[in-house]
Amino acid sequence: MAITAEPSDKPGSLWSRRPQFLTTSLLIYAALVFWAFVSLFPIYWTITTSFKTAVNVTQGHLIPFVDFTPDWRGWRSLGLSPDTILTPSxxxxxxxxxxxxxxxxxxxxxxxxxxxxxxxxxxxxxxxxxxxxxxxxxxxxxxxxxxxxxxxxxxxxxxxxxxxxxxxxxxxxxxxxxxxxxxxxxxxxxxxxxxxxxxxxxxxxxxxxxxxxxxxxxxxxxxxxxxxxxxxxxxxxxxxxxxxxxxxxxxxxxxxxxxxxxxxxxxxxxxxxxxxxxxxxxxxxxxxxxxxxxxxxxxxxxxxxxx
Structure with a gap:
């Protein structure tokens, strides 16, 4: 005789607590994703700003190739752009x-x-x-x-x-x-x-x-x-x-x-x-x-x- 286990809907069972568990996990992961975005956004802003011109900086453009076209001006000022890396600086x-x-x-x-x-x-x-x-x-x-x-x-x-x-x-x-x-x-x-x-x-x-x-x-x-x-x-x-x-x-x-x-x-x-x-x-x-x-x-x- 085979014995099978069926999900129990009684209060306090694992299956009854599953929706609550999924909701809690979703909220935790959402908070972690939000905090990761807050923590990493300054780095993203710094990297993208190095490829901006003055107009793009003052207007607050954020997304490359959408809001602005990347430019090597920042790296050129350091002599580290592709067109200046091999020249004395x-x-x-x-x-x-x-x-x-x-x-x-x-x-x-x-x-x-x-x-x-x-x-x-x-x-x-x-x-x-x-x-x-x-x-x-x-x-x-x-x-x-x-x-x-x-x-x-x-x-x-x-x-x-x-x-x-x-x-x-x-x-x-x-x-x-x-x-x-x-x-x-x-x-x-x-x-x-x-x-x-x-x-x-x-x-x-x-x-x-x-x-x-x-x-x-x-x-x-x-x-x-x-x-x-x-x-x-x-x-x-x-x-x-x-x-x-x-x-x-x-x-x-x-x-x-x-x-x-x-x-x-x-x-x-x-x-x-x-x-x-x-x-x-x-x-x-x-x-x-x-x-x-x-x-x-x-x-x-x-x-x-x-x-």
Missing amino acids: TVRDEFLRRFFNSIVASAGASFLAVLIGSLAAYGLSRFTYKFLWMANKDISFFFLSQLILPPVVLAMPFLVLYKNLLLLDTLIGLILVYTLMVLPIVIWIMRDQFDTIPVELEQAALMDGCSIWGAYLRIVLPIALPGMVAAFILSVILCWNEYFFAALLTSSNAKTLPVMVASQTGSQGINWWSMAAIATAAIMPLVLVGIFLERYIVKGLTAGAVK
């Missing part, structure tokens, strides 16, 4: 120099912050400290609280300090201030990573003859590597987008791309097409990082939740 040389400065400052500061921050986080995770009334958790929160401090408060001290140390308009000075800027985030991420690693692994390594540094380098770091990669990528993104200190502490030699984007203003107004072209070239590396390294970022930031 001082503007293109300046852009590439600012691009190189952004890479050096962001990568150098992120590497230094991860190097110092991982050591500080390991100490806060494995040892007990007492400084005045502050214990380990208070010290960790003190580091994180530095992000609340407005950068403008540090403008005068940094100007005076960098002038006396001859660090104004230098990449080394920019790397140092960027390191201080992202160091609290690195310490916070890495401390959570180290807290999830069992202390017994290091104790076993010490019993086998490893020193504290040996246990840290051979046992702890390989396990915490995803968190270090995530902290490094996040630091690069934050340093790449930083504008205040780059505009304050540089003048010509160490300028970065955000400063170059903001400089596209003159007596005749804002060159929207040039600004959009520079901004598009500036955000493309971050877009590529988000696309190809997303799994490493997620894996590093969620490693503490699954171990």
Whole structure:
């Protein structure tokens, strides 16, 4: 005798709740699509504006080949259009120099912050400290609280300090201030990573003859590597987008791309097409990082939740 299961229409059954479930899912997906549109529209506007002329910008045309015909004017102003890419261009040389400065400052500061921050986080995770009334958790929160401090408060001290140390308009000075800027985030991420690693692994390594540094380098770091990669990528993104200190502490030699984007203003107004072209070239590396390294970022930031 075959036994068949028929859908039940009783209140509380799965089939009776299906319309409500579908409605809830539809609303959630609609909200997500709307939020994705809101988040991605500035990027779309920036990219399309780099192919507009002044008339199209002022009239608010949005859809290429429908509202306006794309033009290479913005990219031509940088020497990056198809008809100028092979010819010498001082503007293109300046852009590439600012691009190189952004890479050096962001990568150098992120590497230094991860190097110092991982050591500080390991100490806060494995040892007990007492400084005045502050214990380990208070010290960790003190580091994180530095992000609340407005950068403008540090403008005068940094100007005076960098002038006396001859660090104004230098990449080394920019790397140092960027390191201080992202160091609290690195310490916070890495401390959570180290807290999830069992202390017994290091104790076993010490019993086998490893020193504290040996246990840290051979046992702890390989396990915490995803968190270090995530902290490094996040630091690069934050340093790449930083504008205040780059505009304050540089003048010509160490300028970065955000400063170059903001400089596209003159007596005749804002060159929207040039600004959009520079901004598009500036955000493309971050877009590529988000696309190809997303799994490493997620894996590093969620490693503490699954171990």
